[in-house]
Amino acid sequence: MKKGGTSKVNKVVLAFSGGLDTSVILKWLQDTYQCEIVTFTADIGQGGEVEPARAKARQLGVKEIFIDDLREEFVRDFVFPMFRANTVYEGEYLLGTSIARPLIAKRQIEIARKTGADAVSHGATGKGNDQVRFELGYYALQPDIRVIAPWREWDLTSREKLLSYAEQHGIPVEMKKKGGSPYSMDANLLHISYEGRILEDPAQEPEESMWRWSVSPEKAPGEAQYLDLEFKHGDIIALNGKKLSPARILAKLNQLGGKHGIGRLDLVENRYVGMKSRGCYETPGGTIMLRAHRAIESITLDREVAHLKDELMPRYAALIYNGYWWSPERKMMQTMIDASQSHVNGWVRVKLYKGNVIVVGRDSKTDSLFDPRIATFEEDKGAYNQADAEGFIKLSALRMRIAENLKSRK
């Protein structure tokens, strides 16, 4: 073990779910580093209670226990800003896991400062993106923090060894079940994800029984449902005319989307650490938000602003996917993205039906750039002079004409 033993650690803030893995980590940290542990458990909308984590932590001898409801902060300061950019990783993935990590890292560092801890620890493995996302966050916010990543250090390299360690140390093994799923899962208000097992063969369709947040399109209601979304500065602020807080909006959209079979995704993605992996995701509310946000932007955003946003989006998405939320370049890009949203105000109507999110109307009393007098196929009373198009085309073509002329001169 590279760092155990000799190098002194006094107090570690552990991101603690209360499940089997982080319970084993807690015990292992105590044994290996002979240090005090502070647990931190966050409600970011993963579902299930967070309070039981308190009892489990106490049972394992922890004295400083932090349990926080971060749902509003999560949606307001992380999910919404990300959606302002229509952010999608590799054409499809809505970054549900990626966007939660920076918040957890930030809160862990805050707790470390408050409790005088000199280290932080997490339960992410050495193969995934999450270790990077946690640790880039830690280091960016507290450069001298000591990071302990048990999965990279210990020799519990298989599930069997983990279970046997748990039994040896009296950690209740029924915790393991996580509801009995055989998949590696992660959830928060934005999504739930599945990895591992049968999914490790990308040629195979996932089993219907895997999905938890949404019905299949086949089982969704036979009747469509319409939904009005009101936007202010690019964020949704009301559903069907009712103002709601960010977290409540997303929770409601998840419920409606899930009911209509919306937001399932099955893809092979490129991890930052260099390999391809197959993941399945349910993002019901996010899927609705993305479509609706593009719709409200379609009438309120200038063309070139929209195009520039589209060109930068993949890079912004990769920054978040790779764990660079707290980097100066992400913050700099956010400045521009946020500036673009000042006129993104209005409403969008969508129709939800068996997996489909169909935009059926959009308008903005204050900021619509759609001018029917100009676009019309009917007589426009001089709003647009068709003769202008000739000059526009001729000068746009000039460089190509000169080049082609040259060829024929040769």
Add this chain to the structure above:
Amino acid sequence: MKKGGTSKVNKVVLAFSGGLDTSVILKWLQDTYQCEIVTFTADIGQGGEVEPARAKARQLGVKEIFIDDLREEFVRDFVFPMFRANTVYEGEYLLGTSIARPLIAKRQIEIARKTGADAVSHGATGKGNDQVRFELGYYALQPDIRVIAPWREWDLTSREKLLSYAEQHGIPVEMKKKGGSPYSMDANLLHISYEGRILEDPAQEPEESMWRWSVSPEKAPGEAQYLDLEFKHGDIIALNGKKLSPARILAKLNQLGGKHGIGRLDLVENRYVGMKSRGCYETPGGTIMLRAHRAIESITLDREVAHLKDELMPRYAALIYNGYWWSPERKMMQTMIDASQSHVNGWVRVKLYKGNVIVVGRDSKTDSLFDPRIATFEEDKGAYNQADAEGFIKLSALRMRIAENLKSRK
């Protein structure tokens, strides 16, 4: 009229559909320019016969009549290359109209050369993108060609004036109906589009009766259908194990997609000439192709290649949308896109169901970069050394640590 009368034109190649508008244009060109007309009618999969255009042209006194079946060339040399880039304009539009124009322009110029014509003409209005797409094509391929755009020149500025001109000149007005649709429509093997009328209010949902190529998701079959697509160098070459030509593949995908309610789109887009306009599109086959192409790329394309393609795609899409297919920058980008596809070989399975295209499997015997031994959650026998991640993260974080350290020194 700026150019009528004095400036001499000898022979004009007119893109002639045989419908009312281009018939009026034909007559108007004869009268205004006192010149000979060559008609060119292409089958690019718009549906309906092209042969009747011959009789109509003859009836209007045309001697040189060209009728070409360009369907295979259209899909092979225009649609497929575009799909290699996962091309989407403004996040949603599959560019069905845009991609057909360069082919028509090219063929018109070829015919002009063959027939010794000194001018070309088209039926696009002065407000839209199509005039730009046609004319940039003409000028790029034949810089000294004379272009006549009747809609920008004449005074038939309303439908009433057009009809009255038709009646005056003995042009059969029943042509006008285009099947009775009140919409401005365009179709080819890739899509059918609708503009105008009620669509000019983006707050209003289109009427169900407008759509022609697809049933609504509600009316689609209650049973899903699976489909296997085989890719070679990024293009689909077989459906369910059966090799087909490009045009046949797209026709078949249109039929299947349309049956399952796939590929409808309703959006407000930004035209190159500067205004926003609302369009509705049906692109059943294209919608399937796009999802499937991303899926095959997900296992065969290197991460950074994929990301670079994603970052350049919006610009490539705008080039096509704006009419720059024949520009040197589009050709240069195509070189890179095509080079990226050499390993994009394998198959994808999709499930079609009530508007949904769901990727359920993908594999490549020859080119899969998905290595289950590395991604696995199980013991990997040393294929990946988790300890490497620590150094990776630490150096990735270094610049942010230095910066944060600096802050705390201040």
Add this chain to the structure above:
Amino acid sequence: MKKGGTSKVNKVVLAFSGGLDTSVILKWLQDTYQCEIVTFTADIGQGGEVEPARAKARQLGVKEIFIDDLREEFVRDFVFPMFRANTVYEGEYLLGTSIARPLIAKRQIEIARKTGADAVSHGATGKGNDQVRFELGYYALQPDIRVIAPWREWDLTSREKLLSYAEQHGIPVEMKKKGGSPYSMDANLLHISYEGRILEDPAQEPEESMWRWSVSPEKAPGEAQYLDLEFKHGDIIALNGKKLSPARILAKLNQLGGKHGIGRLDLVENRYVGMKSRGCYETPGGTIMLRAHRAIESITLDREVAHLKDELMPRYAALIYNGYWWSPERKMMQTMIDASQSHVNGWVRVKLYKGNVIVVGRDSKTDSLFDPRIATFEEDKGAYNQADAEGFIKLSALRMRIAENLKSRK
């Protein structure tokens, strides 16, 4: 004449230099449009007095005459923001002409509002970029303004016709000389430009006698001169320890650069209207600023922020070159550029010698990210753990290793 005669114009604000061309335009506007003229003459550092323009305008019957010293606004709100992005068009051109046009357009519109004018006019030709820059500014700021571009309207298509018109109408022809130069010139505090005549053959070297602001490197002093520049938020605020206003800084740098033969440029550039043109420029102060700004950024800017700025710069430069200063996309990009400059504080020392600007030192007490303890070739006492590099490299290489492995498996 397309617009003369029938369409009524009441009052026109003319950008008036007092030279021959704009005097002829003034007269021509009066005659053609039978309207009142308001003249606007700005001192943007072009050199020479602006007051004589008042007498000339009066002499031609103008009642409302505006003469403004815009030098500080020009440098503070246009030149400096542009230099924050290290802006260079096509790898070389410092955009001296381009950056002045938006200010003039803005001021003309302000005057039009103040004087109740319904039109504006400028002296730029129909072939150049300046017409675009002026008019995009006018339209962006006052969409219903009437724009009169005499060079595109009148029939004074050669210099001879212009001179004969001037003589006919009693406009003093000695004005023409502009100091006797045969070149088409433009000057402001940032640069002076030359076009036309012998320069129209890009194979020919310009004559030494053409250059006005700088000596040749050959004639520059044999002794180098050192200069200390202090930066705050990316802008220079002091020279050799002496705080100066933006315009004074640039004027002083022009004087020093010119003395040392710095800032000459001879290039063929691509105009927005579609042709290539050859231009020669002297930008002594700007050339020094650019080098120095990159140097101060090199120690204060994060790597990824710097790289993102570099990647976006060519587009930002093209926006300015093409006349889109007042566009929403330029403003959006500026938000990001300005945000990047908050830590760009410190000083740079440059050495000026016979055409060379050599950076010889840079430091920032408050914001240097250069940490000698880490970069050192000497023992670093653990500031950097070299072992981290192995993991960094291995994971960075992973995707390429997997791909190459695949090849060898085939």
Add this chain to the structure above:
Amino acid sequence: MKKGGTSKVNKVVLAFSGGLDTSVILKWLQDTYQCEIVTFTADIGQGGEVEPARAKARQLGVKEIFIDDLREEFVRDFVFPMFRANTVYEGEYLLGTSIARPLIAKRQIEIARKTGADAVSHGATGKGNDQVRFELGYYALQPDIRVIAPWREWDLTSREKLLSYAEQHGIPVEMKKKGGSPYSMDANLLHISYEGRILEDPAQEPEESMWRWSVSPEKAPGEAQYLDLEFKHGDIIALNGKKLSPARILAKLNQLGGKHGIGRLDLVENRYVGMKSRGCYETPGGTIMLRAHRAIESITLDREVAHLKDELMPRYAALIYNGYWWSPERKMMQTMIDASQSHVNGWVRVKLYKGNVIVVGRDSKTDSLFDPRIATFEEDKGAYNQADAEGFIKLSALRMRIAENLKSRK
């Protein structure tokens, strides 16, 4: 020592300069890994003989010794392709060191295959970019190769320890001098670089005595020298009318540039491993090539092609700087860059004078897109219709007018 001892290595191909450092490495590898060593010494134009390395290697007991003259391959397949993109890292650095590493890595792997070696080794430290460049190359070309980086493994962490190790093992210490320079240096046909010592304080000017390839501008001849460069497909093929091979061209340009004080650079750059470092470079020939290449492109390249190249260049430069020459994304970009150069044919005349490279003429008989009939300020006989500009500007302004109109309606 992490890997010494237990893990077996049979044969190592060492990049061997014959200097002190790589001689110590050779000895250390023999002792630590008890393995056979193959030395590889390349002439890439670093200056000095390579043959003496043979005797030194023999003296240290090496049986398989490879000495290759790679100068032509280096310039033809690495330097020239890079210059086609006008490649500059962080606005200034011409990538002299970066571009040589991929060639050395490739040759080492070839030798490893030929000699049946299972490992490769290099003398780059754990703090720099070169380790990354070497190793990414090794892994990309031979994914299962074992890499030994002594500087990251051994405990010879200071120069004193290294010298003492050398003495202990009978390695002649006079080798150390590298001509007596106190700097860390690297040289090849493209450049020579200096790091370390006084340079570790970026506020300090380098000593004149440090520079080796160029005289100072002060000491350069008082007479300018003109030079004609002929380009074919973007590469220089002749100087002053004389055809020369790639390596001979670069050598000649280095000699001429160095004589005229051209190509010195002093900058702080961002290393891939996360820290800033200060480097000084002499790139006399490269500096001339870059200016000349931009000049020939200025008359032969389409505007949008040129702009797209400029926008992608910083990323291409970072790929090379970071060591990704052999990556699929670099190769993909190269396809596009090379495609852009097919018309980059013609000649450029430059004037060399005391540190300045001044472009004074450029022309292309076959590919010039500069059309004087269009750009001229004189009467153009209808080549360009100035009236076209009005429509061009109006439609370009339309979206901004609509937006501003909206504001005033509010």
